[in-house]
Amino acid sequence: MKIYNLKSEAAAWEEVQRLRRDFNPELLKDIRINSGEEAVERATEVIQRLLTDLKDYNLNFPQISPGHGSGHLTRDFVNAGILFRNLETDPRDAFVGFVGGSLHDIGCVIISRYEESTRAVRHAEAGALFTRHLLENQKDLSDLERTAIAYSIAAHTHYRGESEVKCDDGETRIVKPYMELDKNGKPVWPVWFTRWVDRLDCNGPAYLGRHYLTLAEEHKDFDGLTHFDVRFAHHMTPLLRHFKDQVDDKGVRNQTMSEHMKMFADSQTNESPYGKHDYGFMVQLRDGSKDMLNRIVYATQVPTIFSPEREREIREVWRKFLYGNVEPSMLGSVTSGTLDGMFGELEDKTRHAWCSAFLTTIYEYSRWAEERLKYIERQDSRSYSFKPITDDVREVIKPRYWE
Ligand SMILES: [Fe+2]
Ligand SMILES: [Fe+2]
Structure with a gap:
């Protein structure tokens, strides 16, 4: 069994600086991909081989x-497959964006997303x-x-300015934005494409x-400006303030x-710093x-207002959705159970508001999954495999909450 660890943050930080120096958008033109089909085929092979090596x-x-x-990993792979089979672009950029987009959060296996406020080498860099x-x-x-x-994976966290980080090892490090425009001011597309897949x-x-699913434990979240504490009972209040x-x-x-959901929905536009280069x-x-x-x-x-029986039904379907589709793992199953216990302690008004949103989510997901499955079935069956996560991506996408 092989072991991969980042050694110290100082050593990993040095390696990230090397990666920043090594990358130059000029080099992208030397990537050996000649057509859109080749980009998709080769990216799929690279991703499948890398995941197999993880075992x-x-x-x-x-x-x-x-x-x-x-x-998330499976949906990223599926969304990337659909996006790059249909987006008009240079196939070399599509190749890198497809691999980067599908694997962008692989670093979460090394570094917890919610321990990042005291690190400069975070899940994106570790990944x-x-x-x-x-x-x-390969x-x-x-x-x-x-x-x-x-x-492209390192740059998927979209830093919009420099920030000073007091790291756990006592050092203070300056995290700088990644290069996202070339010397002519044109978008470095693989960087943007990787972020696009994440945004989907x-x-x-x-x-x-x-x-x-992240709410079972108190943690810090990021609202684009600051890290702040997230506490379940308040976070669930159905307030929608400016x-x-x-x-x-x-x-x-x-x-x-x-408010968090609305902030994400509102950022999905060409007027936002995240969506400004979206096209086609x-x-x-989006x-x-x-x-x-x-x-x-x-x-x-x-x-x-739901009857107690109807509320029970909705919460049961919601729980199956969480561990059947959103996070199909043992931890997903345990966490969804813990959250249901916490949910039961909330005020009636709050529970009913969220039951209504859970129900809407189920309807929306059913439509979304149907559309995604149609796209997947048009593809070569070799692209269904996402081992060891799943033998067939359709198993993760298809609605599981009625089973
Ligand atoms: Fe991420
Ligand atoms: Fe992500």
């Missing part, structure tokens, strides 16, 4: 924090270094292809479930889950998912 490592995949585990290490095994890749893939699952009908009013009486940020098929996918997320958020604002 030799002592990694605790089922223990990845829920919301960033096997469900980049680990991927570069694993790709050494002899048909060139160094520049490995570097471009690793860089931070939106749409799976996102509420992903975020909800961004500037999302603070307590001491001025400390206290965003609710409705990405806009189509807008469809954004509408779904908005309908889910607004369901919390419509007062609905």
